[in-house]
Amino acid sequence: MVNVRILDNGTLSFEGIEPPLFEILQHITKAAESSDPDVEARFYPMPADEADEVCQDWKAYIQPELYAEFQASREAVDADLRRGKKKADGTAAFVIPPPHMDHWLSALNQARLALAELHHFTEKDMGRAPGDPDDPREYALIQLNIYATMQEWLISTLD
Numbered sequence: 001m002v003n004v005r006i007l008d009n010g011t012l013s014f015e016g017i018e019p020p021l022f023e024i025l026q027h028i029t030k031a032a033e034s035s036d037p038d039v040e041a042r043f044y045p046m047p048a049d050e051a052d053e054v055c056q057d058w059k060a061y062i063q064p065e066l067y068a069e070f071q072a073s074r075e076a077v078d079a080d081l082r083r084g085k086k087k088a089d090g091t092a093a094f095v096i097p098p099p100h101m102d103h104w105l106s107a108l109n110q111a112r113l114a115l116a117e118l119h120h121f122t123e124k125d126m127g128r129a130p131g132d133p134d135d136p137r138e139y140a141l142i143q144l145n146i147y148a149t150m151q152e153w154l155i156s157t158l159d
Contacts (some may be wrong), residue, residue: 004153010098012157015091022092024146026081029074031143032110039114043070070110076103101158108151115144 003015017025034040044063046055077100084094096104115121119140130141 006157007095012096012101012154013093014095015087015093017092017094019090019092021146022084024143025150027143028081028107028111028147029078031115031140031147032070032074032107034114034118036114036118039117042113042117043110070106073103073106074110076100077107080104096154101154105151105154108147108154112144112147112151115140115147 002017002021005013005015007013044066047058080094080096080100084092086092116126119125119137121141121144125141126144130145131138133139133142
């Protein structure tokens with residue numbers, strides 16, 4: 001059972017994470033780093049019904065900034081997870097320092113959007129229990145559900 005504590009300095013401490021769950025968490029950044037054109041279009045949508053000049057400006061000025069912010073979030077999450085520790089009982093532990101909370105929310109959202117786009121998940125898919133974890137699409141649905149749950153939990157913690 002995962003034990004989550006908020007430390008005095010606002011750091012979130014996660015302990016008792018079973019290996020399969022820790023592995024899924026370690027795939028947050030990988031899931032979010034897709035270069036699939038559909039995922040890219042989802043992450044960086046062009047302004048709708050705008051003049052070509054506006055779209056060019058958006059691509060030149062806004063998109064690179066978004067890309068850098070997304071990359072910084074993935075790097076912060078990856079660093080937090082790499083600093084995690086495996087315990088003698090086989091479980092893992094890691095912490096999320098307060099300055100990384102927004103990075104976690106961003107990276108989790110990126111991973112969820114990418115997984116949903118890559119696997120063409122519908123609302124019906126999102127509302128059902130995942131099946132066989134050996135099936136790549138079902139494993140992706142497991143990831144998506146875990147990332148959504150963690151994102152919701154982090155949001156409620158920040159409130």
